[in-house]
Amino acid sequence: MLTNARTKLIKSLKLKKNRKHEGLFVVEGEKNVLELLDSDFSIHSLYATGDFLDTHARVLNRREIESVACSKKQLTSISTFKSNEQALSVVKIKKNQQLKADDNEFALILDELKDPGNLGTIIRICDWYGINKIVASESTVDLYNPKVISASMGSFLRIQIYYCELFQFMQQNEGHYLGAYMKGSDVHSYSFGSGGYIVLGNESNGISESIAPFINQKISIPSYGSAESLNVGVAAAIILDNLKREH
Numbered sequence: 001m002l003t004n005a006r007t008k009l010i011k012s013l014k015l016k017k018n019r020k021h022e023g024l025f026v027v028e029g030e031k032n033v034l035e036l037l038d039s040d041f042s043i044h045s046l047y048a049t050g051d052f053l054d055t056h057a058r059v060l061n062r063r064e065i066e067s068v069a070c071s072k073k074q075l076t077s078i079s080t081f082k083s084n085e086q087a088l089s090v091v092k093i094k095k096n097q098q099l100k101a102d103d104n105e106f107a108l109i110l111d112e113l114k115d116p117g118n119l120g121t122i123i124r125i126c127d128w129y130g131i132n133k134i135v136a137s138e139s140t141v142d143l144y145n146p147k148v149i150s151a152s153m154g155s156f157l158r159i160q161i162y163y164c165e166l167f168q169f170m171q172q173n174e175g176h177y178l179g180a181y182m183k184g185s186d187v188h189s190y191s192f193g194s195g196g197y198i199v200l201g202n203e204s205n206g207i208s209e210s211i212a213p214f215i216n217q218k219i220s221i222p223s224y225g226s227a228e229s230l231n232v233g234v235a236a237a238i239i240l241d242n243l244k245r246e247h
Contacts, residue, residue, distance in 0.1 A: 002070050020093075026091070027089045036089055043065050048088070080150075098164070104195045107131065108197070109136075109170075112205075113140045116146075117233075119152075120149065120151020120152040120156075121236075122134075123152040124151070128155075130244075183218065192243050198219075
């Protein structure tokens with residue numbers, strides 16, 4: 001039964017402070033929840049229509065998930081989606097585990113990205129191009145923000161993200177740091193090498209001055225028109241596409 005207490009908990013998880021306090025976040029929509037069921041995330045509870053619960057009963061029984069039957073109207077009332085006709089799950093947040101790029105591996109570094117849609121898009125792009133690790137500044141938007149989860153289209157389940165103080169991370173981890181700037185080596189002809197980090201800066205201000213000294217090479221996407229800049233998600237896709245063309 002969808003009680004008032006359950007409803008209050010689910011709605012409270014829209015805010016970062018409540019997600020942090022409870023150690024929980026929300027995944028919404030049939031596609032995302034189905035992918036979640038096949039992931040290594042620990043599921044706290046599931047709210048779904050009777051049809052969804054019946055269709056996927058075998059998977060749900062295998063995971064021993066607490067499931068609550070809801071109407072479509074009830075699901076929409078607790079969802080951030082305008083319409084949620086199948087399922088919503090409350091999920092346990094994973095521990096923030098330290099990671100770094102291995103030899104012959106590329107990872108992304110995100111410096112103070114604020115827009116949840118941009119982060120979700122970048123996670124999805126990384127998943128498409130086989131980039132499995134992202135290191136993000138502590139001030140970068142929360143991975144478990146509902147808009148990030150939605151924009152990632154399930155890719156957040158497959159990409160590792162580590163939040164940390166970037167200055168300390170870069171100081172402690174020697175590596176080849178490639179920074180995306182307005183002026184730098186042309187990504188269409190630049191030789192990326194065998195591994196390292198691609199650093200993407202804040203949507204408005206670019207890469208922070210505090211970590212700029214660690215950048216070994218500035219790279220840029222040449223402009224052929226009059227636009228002042230590119231969306232950071234679009235820039236990430238272009239850079240990773242050129243990286244994979246080389247490899």
